[in-house]
Amino acid sequence: MxxxxxxxxxxxxxxxxxxxxxxxxxxxxxxxxxxxxxxxxxxxxxxxxxxxxNSAAKSLSDAHTRSIGVVLLVADAENFGSGAYEMDCLAGLSKVLDSRDYSITLRMSAGGAKAACRIHEDWIASGKVDAHLVLNVALGDPRMALFRSHPEAKALFVAPREISGGLPTLYSSDSDGSRLLVRHLHDLGHRTIARIAGPEEYAHTLVRDRGAADECARLGMRCTTLHGPYLASAGAQLCDTLLDFGERPTAIICDTDVTAVAALRTAAARGVRVPEDLSVISWDDSPSCLSTLPELTSLHCDVKAIGRKAGEMLLRLIDGESVEAEPEDPYTLMVRSSTAPVLVP
Amino acid sequence: MxxxxxxxxxxxxxxxxxxxxxxxxxxxxxxxxxxxxxxxxxxxxxxxxxxxxNSAAKSLSDAHTRSIGVVLLVADAENFGSGAYEMDCLAGLSKVLDSRDYSITLRMSAGGAKAACRIHEDWIASGKVDAHLVLNVALGDPRMALFRSHPEAKALFVAPREISGGLPTLYSSDSDGSRLLVRHLHDLGHRTIARIAGPEEYAHTLVRDRGAADECARLGMRCTTLHGPYLASAGAQLCDTLLDFGERPTAIICDTDVTAVAALRTAAARGVRVPEDLSVISWDDSPSCLSTLPELTSLHCDVKAIGRKAGEMLLRLIDGESVEAEPEDPYTLMVRSSTAPVLVP
DNA sequence: CTGAAAGCGCTTACAG
DNA sequence: CTGAAAGCGCTTACAG
CATH class of the missing domain: 1.10.260.40 (lambda repressor-like DNA-binding domains)
Structure with a gap:
């Protein structure tokens, strides 16, 4: 027929x-x-x-490609994590885009932000996409300079608002998240804590550092912060360092599930009981937080919602509306069994 | 300037x-x-x-969009796993595509294979992509019928060769993988084993079932197979069932890292020692296999290599060459501490 | 309301 | 080797 x-x-x-x-x-x-x-x-x-x-004909005549360009950084597998964040984000984005018949044009770059710039430049010059979504923004990320010098291109940054000044930004409340975690531990009686944080190149790492430091100062707590890649090996090593340290912390906040799981395992291997002797918290509430024993108390972030909101902002950008900085949804603390009141000696 | x-x-x-x-x-x-x-x-x-x-102009005049269409199924989060497989696959694909200046046109569908068909149809009719990559193929997947009725469209399936007859296919050696695992356990002296397998809708689940059954029969081993979604909760429950079972297995093969980690945890909670009392093996050698105690023996698959090979096959398809069924690289067994010789009672 | 025409930016036979 | 011209499939002022 x-x-x-x-x-x-x-x-x-x-x-x-x-x-x-x-x-x-x-x-x-x-x-x-x-x-x-x-x-x-x-x-x-x-x-x-x-x-x-016909897609090409339509694009040529109405100057809209109906696609959003995304360059994922896979360069340093070390800092990339599992990719679950990016995946969820793309899923949320795709859902919003569907309604307007937009697709995602995806590239994965092993050359870091600089190589990504080259791709974005190409997209800008060739009119391959209607707008760009920029994730995993680092401090001094060249992609910010790129889009500052190309005001004709439409781009949305998912980044701390502290660093993306002026550019359309969907910003996280990493600082608030950090404070929330510190308060949770304070409520449980912890006074000497530590953090196994992410790489310092990442803007959000510094924002988290700041939030934790401020809240600790306010509450009169002490906090040791160690930085490292999002790798199990790094998490294990940093946990060892913290446990060997003179003034042993009674709680550790890990910036990602990978390091949190590693910390848990390291503690177990050393005979340090969680949560009796040590409380452990993870950012990135992921399935693996439920596969551990004890289950990990974790800071939950609806990443799909970030993707959806990014999609809405991008479509508004494409429609010619002005988009400034808007906040992500706030974090939720999932209290499970890896945190407990500190034992009075 | x-x-x-x-x-x-x-x-x-x-x-x-x-x-x-x-x-x-x-x-x-x-x-x-x-x-x-x-x-x-x-x-x-x-x-x-x-x-x-200009991208659109070039596409219109030379009839090449320089993009590969991929629809990722996110419908049932239950069977989707973490998305790490898809991410690695896309990374490998993207790498090969880069050299020819191709991009990935990505959509994520929450409506399963049927909704994905709608998207592929649209892409075919609108000339949005030069070729399609189809992942996560299920038994009787409507996407196979779709591309059979559209011989003018170029598509590559990543699927067991048993089910994609005739269509260009990159097929895995799931059957060989299964056999490899069984032999490993046989070498360690295990004779009564079990499998916590994936959902039976998946073609590769049945292929793995077959491989394990055949090898067990050949080696005179007994194997109980239970099926369930790739969820920690399912892994835990199925592990409980197996441990409660009359003839308790001395080893369990889990079809994915999520269920393997859950099984490990379930065993620990019941006081069943791994690997002394029970050996556990995981498919999908992922970072989480290294975060457990003991570390999980796992079947390693170079997923990025799958993506790369898929990219090469797709480009050949686009170039008008004929592409039939080709095999993925073989699996590698990563022997770690969760498997050990069975103890003679 | 309707048709003929030009244009989007590029490619590709086709005459000079 | 080089230029003028038509065409890819669609959109959009512009005359009827």
Missing amino acids: TTPKSTITITDVAKAAGVSKSAVSYALNGKPGVSDDTRAKVLDVARAMGWRP | TTPKSTITITDVAKAAGVSKSAVSYALNGKPGVSDDTRAKVLDVARAMGWRP
Whole structure:
């Protein structure tokens, strides 16, 4: 029946419906300029013939590619984590984009932010995408300079607002998250804590550092912070360091699930009981936080929601609306069994 | 200097270089039809002006969009796993595509394979992509029927060769993997084993079932297989069932890291020592296999290599070469501490 | 309301 | 080797 002939164009439809190409175009795009009768007939014929607008032709004539460009950094597998964050973010993004028939144009770059710049530049010059989404922004990230010098390009940064000044930004409340964790430990009676934080190149690491430091100062707590990549080996090593340290902390906050799981395991291997002797908290509430014994108290972030909100902001950007900095949803603390009141000696 | 004017077209370059548009096109595309001098001058001018071919225009005229369409299924978060597989696969794919200036056009569908079909159909009719990559293929997957009825569309399936008959396929050696695991346990003296397998809708689950059953039969071993989603809760429950079972197995093979970690934890909670009382093996050698105590013996698969090979096959498909079924690289067994010789009672 | 025409930026036979 | 011209499929002022 509807055997899709090689390619059906608007001309074929016009011929079949007995009208002009322009009438078909108006009808198909719901624009005025055709009578209701003509419109109905054209729609019927187009559907019957299985017509779909040719993507390239449409893009060329209306200057919209209907795609959002995303360059994922996979360079340093070390800092990349499992990719679960990016995946969830893309899932949320894709969901919002669907409604407007937008797709994601994806590249994965092993060359870091600089190589990503090259790709973005290419996309800008070739008109390959309508807007860019920038994730995993580092301090002094060249991608910020790039888009500052290309105001004609539309880009949204997911980054701490502290560093993306001026650029359209979806910013996290990493600082608030940090404070929330410190308060949770304070409520449990902890006074000497530590953090196994992420690499210092990351802007969000510094924001978390700041939040924790401020809240500790306010509450009169002591906090030792060690930085390292999001690797199990690093988490284990840093945990060892903290446990060997003179003034042993009664609680450790880990910046990611990978290091938290490693810390848990390191403690177990040394005979340090969690949560009796040591409380452990993880950022990134992921399935692995539920697979440990004890289950990990974790800071939950709805990453899909970030993707959705990013999608909405990007579409507004594309529609020519002005977009400034907007906040992500706040974090939620998932209290499980890896944190407990500190034992009075 | 090279201030990128709004948009630089081939016409601008032609004017600046004092030649015709066609000369510019020939020069830029390395085609014959221009003298070396003209070519050199055109290239210089184009570079100086920061010209890049307009993506849509090029696609429209040469019928190549330079993008590969991928629809990721996120419908049932239950069976989706962490998304790490998809991420690695895309990373490998992207790497190969880079060299030919191809991008990935990505959509994530929450409606399963049927909704994915709709997207692929749209891509076929609109000429949005040059070829399609199909992952996570289920038994009787409607996407196979779709591409069978659209021989004009180019698609590569990553699926067991048993089910994709005729279609271009990159097939895994799941059966061989299964056999490898069984042999490893046999070598350690295990004779009564069990499997916590994935959902039976998945073709690869059945292939693994078959491989394990055949090898067990050959070696005179007994194997109980339970199926369930790739969820920690399911892994825990199935592990409980197996341990409560009359004839308790001395080893369990889990189809994914999530269930393996859950099984490990369940054993620990019941006081069943791993590996002394029970050996545990995981498919999907992932970072989490290294975060457990003991570390998990696991079947390693170079997923990025799958992505790369898929990319090469897709490019050949696009180039008009014929592509049939080709095998992935074989699995590697990573022997760690969760498997040990069975203790003679 | 409707049709003929030009244009989006590039490629590619086709005559000079 | 080089230029003028038509065409890819769609959109959009512009005359009827």
